[in-house]
Amino acid sequence: MEINPKQLKRTPLYQKHIELGAKLVDFAGWEMPVQYTTLLDEHLAVRSNVGIFDISHMGQLIVSGKESMQFLNYALTNDVSKLSPGEAQYSLMCNKKGGVIDDLYVYCLKKNRYLIIVNASRTETDISHLFQVLEVFGKDKDVHIDLTQNSAAVAIQGKNAVKIIELLLNQPSIDGAPVKSPAELKKNQIAAFLSDKDHVWVSRTGYTGEDGFELFATSLIIIDLWDKIFEIGKQFGIKPAGLGARDTLRLEACYPLYGHELDENSTPLEAGLGFFVAFDKGEFIGRDVLFKQKTEGVNKRCIAFKMLQKSPPPRQGYPIWNCAVETNPVGIVTSGTHSPTFNIGIGMGYVRTEVSAVGTELEIDIRGNRYKAEIVKKPFYKKQ
Amino acid sequence: MSKIPEELKYTKTHEWVKIDGEIATIGITDHAQHELSDVVFLELPNKGRQVNAGEACAVVESHKTASDVYSPLSGEVVDSNLELLNDLSLINTDPYGKGWFFKRKISNHKEIENLLSAKDYKKIING
Numbered sequence: 001m002e003i004n005p006k007q008l009k010r011t012p013l014y015q016k017h018i019e020l021g022a023k024l025v026d027f028a029g030w031e032m033p034v035q036y037t038t039l040l041d042e043h044l045a046v047r048s049n050v051g052i053f054d055i056s057h058m059g060q061l062i063v064s065g066k067e068s069m070q071f072l073n074y075a076l077t078n079d080v081s082k083l084s085p086g087e088a089q090y091s092l093m094c095n096k097k098g099g100v101i102d103d104l105y106v107y108c109l110k111k112n113r114y115l116i117i118v119n120a121s122r123t124e125t126d127i128s129h130l131f132q133v134l135e136v137f138g139k140d141k142d143v144h145i146d147l148t149q150n151s152a153a154v155a156i157q158g159k160n161a162v163k164i165i166e167l168l169l170n171q172p173s174i175d176g177a178p179v180k181s182p183a184e185l186k187k188n189q190i191a192a193f194l195s196d197k198d199h200v201w202v203s204r205t206g207y208t209g210e211d212g213f214e215l216f217a218t219s220l221i222i223i224d225l226w227d228k229i230f231e232i233g234k235q236f237g238i239k240p241a242g243l244g245a246r247d248t249l250r251l252e253a254c255y256p257l258y259g260h261e262l263d264e265n266s267t268p269l270e271a272g273l274g275f276f277v278a279f280d281k282g283e284f285i286g287r288d289v290l291f292k293q294k295t296e297g298v299n300k301r302c303i304a305f306k307m308l309q310k311s312p313p314p315r316q317g318y319p320i321w322n323c324a325v326e327t328n329p330v331g332i333v334t335s336g337t338h339s340p341t342f343n344i345g346i347g348m349g350y351v352r353t354e355v356s357a358v359g360t361e362l363e364i365d366i367r368g369n370r371y372k373a374e375i376v377k378k379p380f381y382k383k384q
Numbered sequence: 385m386s387k388i389p390e391e392l393k394y395t396k397t398h399e400w401v402k403i404d405g406e407i408a409t410i411g412i413t414d415h416a417q418h419e420l421s422d423v424v425f426l427e428l429p430n431k432g433r434q435v436n437a438g439e440a441c442a443v444v445e446s447h448k449t450a451s452d453v454y455s456p457l458s459g460e461v462v463d464s465n466l467e468l469l470n471d472l473s474l475i476n477t478d479p480y481g482k483g484w485f486f487k488r489k490i491s492n493h494k495e496i497e498n499l500l501s502a503k504d505y506k507k508i509i510n511g
Contacts, residue, residue: 040422312425338424
């Protein structure tokens with residue numbers, strides 16, 4: 001008898017994970033692989049060759065209709081009008097106070113049709129929020145919000161990802177960006193290609209700090225592609241990679257993670273994501289608070305730090321101290337780990353603006369002992 | 385499959401105990417090291433520290449999490465495996481050998497009766 005007491009959701013690739021001997025964990029209600037061999041092994045495979053991730057748990061929304069662009073520009077912080085078919089952008093969805101409801105990727109598949117990839121942990125909140133926004137925007141407007149069913153996705157990440165995609169789908173695109181092959185896609189471009197009888201959307205995006213691609217299609221197509229990717233990827237050193245490696249990779253690249261660097265009490269400007277807030281596009285939810293922060297400054301900022309001495313790895317929730325302010329902590333760690341690439345403790349966290357400059361010395365309180373750290377320029381890791 | 389040597393005693397919290405007269409050697413099990421994955425940091429108790437049974441007295445950390453290691457028995461810490469601090473990978477590759485954590489004097493032999501046999505521990509990790 002198979003026991004699944006919490007009724008965890010499973011992706012179409014669940015059986016593949018079992019066959020590969022993955023260790024599975026509950027992630028936002030999904031039974032997901034956290035590692036197949038070891039986190040270190042998988043992390044280094046992505047940094048030096050290539051890794052493949054099941055990202056089917058992420059929410060895939062389709063927003064369509066004649067007024068979908070205007071609607072998204074009202075609901076999100078970045079400027080969707082800048083996207084041509086086949087182009088994508090990172091964006092944030094805020095509440096009226098400028099707090100982040102979710103961070104997401106918007107892909108313009110064609111005119112008036114957008115694919116939005118959101119965090120698994122936020123999918124339900126996002127959908128109900130978007131419907132509320134639609135009430136305000138105008139129910140009579142031509143906007144449709146749908147959660148795609150029976151869909152799946154994988155990410156191929158690492159410098160050899162392009163070699164795999166070249167052999168996997170070597171043909172001109174049929175939709176989205178007009179390219180002769182997926183290897184021609186530029187960063188943040190997306191196009192559809194034929195795989196057997198059905199199509200697969202391929203984008204040059206990712207969450208690891210490496211070059212790579214994300215593939216979106218129906219469950220059946222993705223299961224089929226998963227096997228083909230392994231077959232082709234063998235010669236390029238491909239390894240399946242779990243959520244553990246995904247987290248250390250994104251942290252080295254300083255990509256925020258919802259529930260860590262982002263939540264409804266932090267704004268994109270505090271998180272250091274002002275680049276993705278388009279103030280010149282007109283009204284959008286959260287604009288007033290965000291504009292005030294832009295002109296008057298923020299009280300806290302999300303910084304990256306590295307440990308300066310041997311210490312236990314920093315973790316979410318540890319207090320951050322600064323010698324100039326001895327009475328109280330100046331901030332809190334939001335993410336931390338032992339960096340597999342640099343072999344030191346690294347982390348991100350929020351600190352008061354006056355102690356947020358690069359080079360500022362901090363102390364991280366780890367179980368009552370303080371260890372020296374220093375604010376460094378983001379990201380820790382940048383691909384060559 | 386995780387290794388569970390017959391001659392050792394175990395705890396529900398995945399420590400192993402080797403009884404040698406008045407001295408108990410303690411480490412974490414093969415199952416525990418596998419669950420943790422690569423160990424990146426270790427804190428061991430100092431020699432001379434008095435610890436009660438069930439008290440957290442070491443911390444072992446992987447990339448993902450920090451886990452407390454509990455003392456299965458009461459008594460004084462008589463030795464800590466400082467060589468382990470130079471090569472944490474021994475916890476992963478040789479958990480029952482060179483990967484031992486600390487030794488303690490057994491102050492209450494009755495506590496040994498509370499430890500699990502290899503057979504009982506196996507039942508626990510197999511759910």
